[in-house]
Amino acid sequence: MSPSPNDLTPVAIPEPTLKRLPYYYKFIQGQREARREFVSCTTLAEALGLNAIQVRKDLQATGAVGRPKVGYHVEATLDAIEECMGYHNTQDIFLVGAGHLGQALLAYPGFSEFGFNVVAAFDSDPAKVGTEFAGKPILEASRLSDLVRRMHIQIAILAVPATAAQTVTDTLVQAGIRAIWNFTPTRLAVPKEVLVQDENLLASLSVLSKQLENSRVKSHKESTHGKPEEL
Amino acid sequence: MSPSPNDLTPVAIPEPTLKRLPYYYKFIQGQREARREFVSCTTLAEALGLNAIQVRKDLQATGAVGRPKVGYHVEATLDAIEECMGYHNTQDIFLVGAGHLGQALLAYPGFSEFGFNVVAAFDSDPAKVGTEFAGKPILEASRLSDLVRRMHIQIAILAVPATAAQTVTDTLVQAGIRAIWNFTPTRLAVPKEVLVQDENLLASLSVLSKQLENSRVKSHKESTHGKPEEL
DNA sequence: TCCATATCGATAAAACCTTATCGAAACTCC
DNA sequence: GGAGTTTCGATAAGGTTTTATCGATATGGA
Ligand SMILES: NC(=O)c1ccc[n+]([C@@H]2O[C@H](COP(=O)([O-])OP(=O)(O)OC[C@H]3O[C@@H](n4cnc5c(N)ncnc54)[C@H](O)[C@@H]3O)[C@@H](O)[C@H]2O)c1
Ligand SMILES: NC(=O)c1ccc[n+]([C@@H]2O[C@H](COP(=O)([O-])OP(=O)(O)OC[C@H]3O[C@@H](n4cnc5c(N)ncnc54)[C@H](O)[C@@H]3O)[C@@H](O)[C@H]2O)c1
Numbered sequence: 001m002s003p004s005p006n007d008l009t010p011v012a013i014p015e016p017t018l019k020r021l022p023y024y025y026k027f028i029q030g031q032r033e034a035r036r037e038f039v040s041c042t043t044l045a046e047a048l049g050l051n052a053i054q055v056r057k058d059l060q061a062t063g064a065v066g067r068p069k070v071g072y073h074v075e076a077t078l079d080a081i082e083e084c085m086g087y088h089n090t091q092d093i094f095l096v097g098a099g100h101l102g103q104a105l106l107a108y109p110g111f112s113e114f115g116f117n118v119v120a121a122f123d124s125d126p127a128k129v130g131t132e133f134a135g136k137p138i139l140e141a142s143r144l145s146d147l148v149r150r151m152h153i154q155i156a157i158l159a160v161p162a163t164a165a166q167t168v169t170d171t172l173v174q175a176g177i178r179a180i181w182n183f184t185p186t187r188l189a190v191p192k193e194v195l196v197q198d199e200n201l202l203a204s205l206s207v208l209s210k211q212l213e214n215s216r217v218k219s220h221k222e223s224t225h226g227k228p229e230e231l
Numbered sequence: 232m233s234p235s236p237n238d239l240t241p242v243a244i245p246e247p248t249l250k251r252l253p254y255y256y257k258f259i260q261g262q263r264e265a266r267r268e269f270v271s272c273t274t275l276a277e278a279l280g281l282n283a284i285q286v287r288k289d290l291q292a293t294g295a296v297g298r299p300k301v302g303y304h305v306e307a308t309l310d311a312i313e314e315c316m317g318y319h320n321t322q323d324i325f326l327v328g329a330g331h332l333g334q335a336l337l338a339y340p341g342f343s344e345f346g347f348n349v350v351a352a353f354d355s356d357p358a359k360v361g362t363e364f365a366g367k368p369i370l371e372a373s374r375l376s377d378l379v380r381r382m383h384i385q386i387a388i389l390a391v392p393a394t395a396a397q398t399v400t401d402t403l404v405q406a407g408i409r410a411i412w413n414f415t416p417t418r419l420a421v422p423k424e425v426l427v428q429d430e431n432l433l434a435s436l437s438v439l440s441k442q443l444e445n446s447r448v449k450s451h452k453e454s455t456h457g458k459p460e461e462l
Numbered sequence: 463t464c465c466a467t468a469t470c471g472a473t474a475a476a477a478c479c480t481t482a483t484c485g486a487a488a489c490t491c492c
Numbered sequence: 493g494g495a496g497t498t499t500c501g502a503t504a505a506g507g508t509t510t511t512a513t514c515g516a517t518a519t520g521g522a
Contacts, residue, residue: 014508016508018438022431022433023434040470042468049420051511053510056471057510060471066469066470067470067518068519070470071469072470084441100335100338101339108331110416111433111436113433114440185254185341187254187281195443197435197439200254201336202253202345204250204412206316207246209316210244211410211426211428212385215409219424247479271498273498282480284481288480291500298488298499299486299487299498299500299501300500301489302499
């Protein structure tokens with residue numbers, strides 16, 4: 001296949017951009033409710049505390065087009081983001097590990113907004129198996145493999161204890177899972193065609209704490225600028 | 232203050248590095264339990280599915296030093312990471328919003344491992360106020376401001392509904408909070424000296440889903456390489 | 463109608479993060 | 493003791509993401 005000039009292969013959108021798009025989407029939805037027809041990068045940037053140029057680049061990545069001095073058409077831009085992010089195509093998802101965190105995720109109604117549908121949870125605890133949580137059935141963990149296969153589930157949420165993380169992962173992979181949203185603090189070993197998105201909450205909190213310490217050192221340095229106040 | 236050559240201001244450690252350090256820490260702890268005295272970047276990289284050079288750079292950022300052909304001293308490196316990340320200095324933290332997600336966080340024992348101590352939760356729901364969850368008291372939301380001030384709390388976890396996010400944030404900021412770990416899908420407006428770490432779960436899942444779609448397109452393209460099977 | 467201004471798109475520059483290269487150190491085995 | 497090999501640290505090269513620049517375009521008011 002020669003590289004034709006109108007090769008429609010979409011250049012992969014940078015992950016930071018993908019993470020910001022939901023914010024734009026939500027804000028522009030608000031603009032629609034306020035009966036605004038257009039929204040500019042400047043407005044978006046100001047509302048979200050971002051850089052206007054960055055917002056423009058991000059929107060460009062979705063295929064949305066704007067008009068100078070006017071901005072982006074609200075409806076068209078919402079469509080562009082939906083299309084780009086695939087909010088239309090609903091995805092069925094399994095959750096493994098219906099513990100504290102798993103139940104919070106089961107109870108969360110927000111997923112459907114972006115086309116996600118958590119259809120069932122799996123747990124190894126006999127006390128939980130057979131019950132429902134937030135209207136979702138909790139099934140016996142041993143059925144996971146079979147159901148992933150039969151229902152062609154592509155995405156799984158991993159919320160089991162760290163000790164079970166790799167074992168469950170292996171099961172999922174063998175059953176043909178394509179992507180894992182991993183809440184355990186474990187780096188999963190998977191074949192390269194399987195995607196993993198790590199959600200290491202503890203690591204994120206550590207980052208925040210460390211940045212806080214940095215900022216303390218910095219502001220302290222600034223405030224004592226040249227004056228050895230203590231020591 | 233002239234920029235002295237031996238300025239000990241630590242160069243800020245990149246966020247990606249900070250997020251990886253907990254993985255190294257955990258793995259090296261395992262090595263200690265296995266009575267190993269040294270660990271090499273190669274080993275770490277292989278176990279965690281990372282690039283050895285990256286691991287080396289990350290460890291260098293913590294101040295750990297290694298020996299050629301031998302690797303890094305397990306104890307010394309654990310110390311270096313602890314020191315660098317501040318796992319020693321325990322931080323008292325407040326949680327605001329003891330709903331599904333908030334309760335999962337309250338129940339999580341892992342925080343203490345890295346020196347975090349969630350001391351109390353705050354909620355506006357009278358049914359929850361006055362109760363305990365996982366041994367942590369749930370207090371009346373109106374007391375938040377006063378207690379942040381009096382207890383010099385620096386970090387807050389925000390797990391309230393999106394509609395309450397900015398209001399609660401304003402309260403926290405006025406009370407002198409320094410950092411917010413934000414689980415709401417809202418971009419918070421805060422003064423620049425206040426740090427915010429966004430944990431937008433829905434956005435992360437969207438990223439995964441989008442990458443999955445990309446990989447599908449790619450592999451499909453590869454498999455039909457040059458043959459217009461459909462169309 | 464024309465000018466001032468806001469905003470877009472394209473392109474370039476800067477900052478940041480990841481990966482590669484290479485000499486030197488330290489261990490093993492012969 | 494020396495050859496071979498692994499690994500480190502430093503530095504450079506490569507990529508990616510963010511920010512800046514600039515000409516072009518659309519709008520509103522003089
Ligand atoms: N709760 C939090 O706030 C939090 C924070 C950060 C990280 N995490 C991580 O998320 C994961 C889950 O945390 P949690 O607090 O929900 O733990 P939890 O113990 O409350 O829940 C774990 C659930 O997994 C089930 N389980 C165990 N082995 C299983 C298996 N092989 N197959 C299926 N189910 C199995 C258990 O029965 C339990 O219901 C852990 O890895 C934890 O480290 C949780
Ligand atoms: N549950 C999830 O899995 C999940 C996933 C992604 C994002 N989130 C976000 O996390 C946040 C919390 O989600 P949740 O599922 O726990 O919601 P939830 O409704 O279960 O809990 C919210 C809690 O906040 C309390 N609250 C409301 N207003 C308050 C105020 N002004 N001050 C103090 N407390 C107040 C409520 O009483 C309730 O207990 C939401 O913003 C949600 O969008 C949750």
